[in-house]
Amino acid sequence: MAKIKPRVKVPSKAEAGEVITIKTLISHPMESGQRKDKSGNPIPRKIINKFVASFNGQEVISADLAPAVSSNPYFQFEAKVPEAGEFLFQWTDDDGSVYEAKKKIKIG
Amino acid sequence: MFKASQKLAIAALALGALVSAPAAWADEEADLIINGEKMDIRVEAPEGHPLDEILSGWIFRTDETQALETDDFDNPSFIFVEQAQEAWSTVEGEAGKSCESCHGDVAESMKGVRAAMPKYNEQAKDLWSLENYINSCRTERMQAKPWKWAKADMDAMVALIGLQSRGMPMSVKVDGPAAEYFKKGEEIYYTRFGQLELSCANCHEDNYGNMIRADHLSQGQINGFPTYRLKNTKLNSIHARFKGCIRDTRAETFSPGSEEFRALELYVAWRGQGLSIETPSVRQ
Numbered sequence: 001m002a003k004i005k006p007r008v009k010v011p012s013k014a015e016a017g018e019v020i021t022i023k024t025l026i027s028h029p030m031e032s033g034q035r036k037d038k039s040g041n042p043i044p045r046k047i048i049n050k051f052v053a054s055f056n057g058q059e060v061i062s063a064d065l066a067p068a069v070s071s072n073p074y075f076q077f078e079a080k081v082p083e084a085g086e087f088l089f090q091w092t093d094d095d096g097s098v099y100e101a102k103k104k105i106k107i108g
Numbered sequence: 109m110f111k112a113s114q115k116l117a118i119a120a121l122a123l124g125a126l127v128s129a130p131a132a133w134a135d136e137e138a139d140l141i142i143n144g145e146k147m148d149i150r151v152e153a154p155e156g157h158p159l160d161e162i163l164s165g166w167i168f169r170t171d172e173t174q175a176l177e178t179d180d181f182d183n184p185s186f187i188f189v190e191q192a193q194e195a196w197s198t199v200e201g202e203a204g205k206s207c208e209s210c211h212g213d214v215a216e217s218m219k220g221v222r223a224a225m226p227k228y229n230e231q232a233k234d235l236w237s238l239e240n241y242i243n244s245c246r247t248e249r250m251q252a253k254p255w256k257w258a259k260a261d262m263d264a265m266v267a268l269i270g271l272q273s274r275g276m277p278m279s280v281k282v283d284g285p286a287a288e289y290f291k292k293g294e295e296i297y298y299t300r301f302g303q304l305e306l307s308c309a310n311c312h313e314d315n316y317g318n319m320i321r322a323d324h325l326s327q328g329q330i331n332g333f334p335t336y337r338l339k340n341t342k343l344n345s346i347h348a349r350f351k352g353c354i355r356d357t358r359a360e361t362f363s364p365g366s367e368e369f370r371a372l373e374l375y376v377a378w379r380g381q382g383l384s385i386e387t388p389s390v391r392q
Contacts, residue, residue, distance in 0.1 A: 003191060009181045027187040071341040072184050 004028050008089055010103040014081045022053070025074045026091050026099060032067040048073060050092040056085040081105060135174065136167050140386070142178055145275050151382035158313055164383050165326035168317070169392060173338065176390040185267060185336040185388030188260070188343050192268035195261065201252025207265075210249060215272055222266075222273035223385055226374050228286045235289040235370050238266050239345075257364035258348040267334045267343055270387030277384060278331050280377040293375025296368060302359030308376075323392075328353075329380040330373065332389025339392060346373055 009023040026048065033045025045067060052062040053075075060079045079087075084107045091099045140147040149164035166174060176182050197208045211217040226237040232244075242265055243254040255262040282290040297308045311320060312328035319325070334343040344352075347364035350372060354361040362368040 005187070005190070007181070007187070007190075023181055025181070025184065025187070072187060074182075074184070 004093075004099055006089065006091060006099050006101040008087075008101045008103055010087055010105060012104075013106045013108060016107050017080060017082055019078050019080050020105075021076065021078055022087070023074070023076045024051075024053070024089055024101075025072060027072050028091075028093075030065075030067075030069055030071040030073065034067065046094050048091045048093055050090075051075060052090045052092075053077070053079070054088050054090075055079065055081070056083070060087075081107070083107060135171050138167075138174060140164070140166050140174070140177065140384075142274070142386070143180055147275060147384035147386060148277065148382065149384065149386075154381070157379070158309075159327065159379065162329070162380055162383055163316070163327050164331060164380075164386065165329050165391060166332065166386065166389065168324045168326040169390075173390060173392055177386065183336065183388065183390055184341070185334075185343060185390065188264040188336075189268050189271060189388060192261075192264035195265060196268065201246065201250035203249060203251040205250045207245065207250075210245075214268060218269045218272040220273050220276055222270040222387060223276045223279055224281065226370055226377065227281060228284065228289070230285075233285075235286060235367075235374060237346075237365075237370050237373055238269060239347075239365060240370075242266070242269075258345045258351075260342065263334045263343040263345050263348075266345065267388040270334065270385065273385045274387060275384050277382050278377055278380045280374060280381070282374065282378050286374060289371040289374050290378065292368070293371035293373070296372045297375055300357075301354055302357030304357045306357040308353070308372075327379070328376065329383060330376050331380045331383040332386035332391070334387065335389045335391045337391050343388065346376075 004027055006024065006026045011020050014020050028048050029046065030048065031043055031046045033042065035043045037043055047067055047069065048065050050062065050064055051073070053060045061077050063075065065073060084105065087103045087105065089101045089103075093099070140149045147164070149166055151162040153159050153162050166177060176184070180186055193214070195207075196214050197206050199206045199209075207214070222238060226235050228234075229236040229240070232240075239257050239262055242262065246252045247254050255265070300307045300310070308328060311325050316325045316327045330346050330349075333346045333349070335349075336342070337344050345364065347369045350369050351361045351364060
């Protein structure tokens with residue numbers, strides 16, 4: 001599971017003001033920092049510690065993740081779509097890297 | 109979201125009563141519909157089959173686990189299927205070829221392949237699983253290194269190829285040159301292994317539907333493999349599952365890819381004849 005890749009499912013169209021369901025999944029080992037390797041050395045912690053979804057620059061949902069969250073974290077939530085625009089999803093890793101996904105949505 | 113029957117089961121445990129736990133955790137009547145396509149998960153057994161009814165392992169899982177398989181986005185296996193899709197078109201080895209160079213679109217060329225696995229290979233004069241075919245392509249046509257059995261790269265590719273047969277019935281050939289492997293597989297299936305002296309049949313034929321401690325026993329069908337298991341959050345191959353089961357009997361196990369496991373795979377595949385391929389499935 002070397003590769004970290006986000007997956008996002010957003011409908012391509014919605015009515016103005018409609019509440020839509022959004023699903024996200026990112027492949028990530030979520031190494032807790034509690035485990036040891038075969039020679040007894042601790043395996044350093046490496047988890048996604050923050051997830052943020054925003055729409056046209058406005059935050060929709062954000063979550064802080066802790067080491068107990070299992071690998072390949074999955075989020076499903078609802079959002080109201082007042083206008084056409086773009087969803088931005090960001091996952092922040094312990095090493096500071098940010099994985100991003102974008103999805104456009106039309107009205108009508 | 110407790111169901112009445114679940115409450116009852118928990119109440120019974122609280123009283124310290126020893127009950128053979130009812131199958132309260134799974135909706136056994138539900139139909140499996142993946143992306144709008146209905147799967148055959150209950151098949152009437154043919155004459156001479158050891159089971160009365162052939163049942164997919166999906167039936168025995170909890171409502172939540174069952175739900176994960178009904179949508180390809182929710183199904184975490186697809187992380188690995190996507191990786192394999194990339195590997196499919198990636199050139200590797202001395203010959204400068206990828207899988208795609210010879211086989212083109214995986215959705216076209218690999219349709220139905222998984223449903224007939226494992227099968228007797230006339231040229232090699234041996235029973236081959238999908239993994240054997242993949243490695244023979246890698247070493248001979250691509251001149252690349254073979255992949256190890258039951259490891260991430262291999263399991264993902266098996267899942268990608270298996271997905272192209274989803275919804276098709278399991279139909280392995282057990283006559284002709286395959287008959288001897290079938291017989292050997294059957295013998296392994298009914299042999300008691302390990303300190304616990306358990307055969308496959310003790311759990312998966314005599315006791316499916318019952319609880320073995322906290323686990324709801326299925327018939328041990330392999331129509332959904334490789335399967336994403338929630339317990340180790342990765343794809344698990346057929347042979348890795350065989351190994352796990354035999355290890356749990358406290359026995360020395362055969363190795364993934366061994367002749368014994370390929371024979372067992374053929375026999376177990378035959379026990380699931382007619383079930384829809386569910387690859388890649390989700391299990392506990």
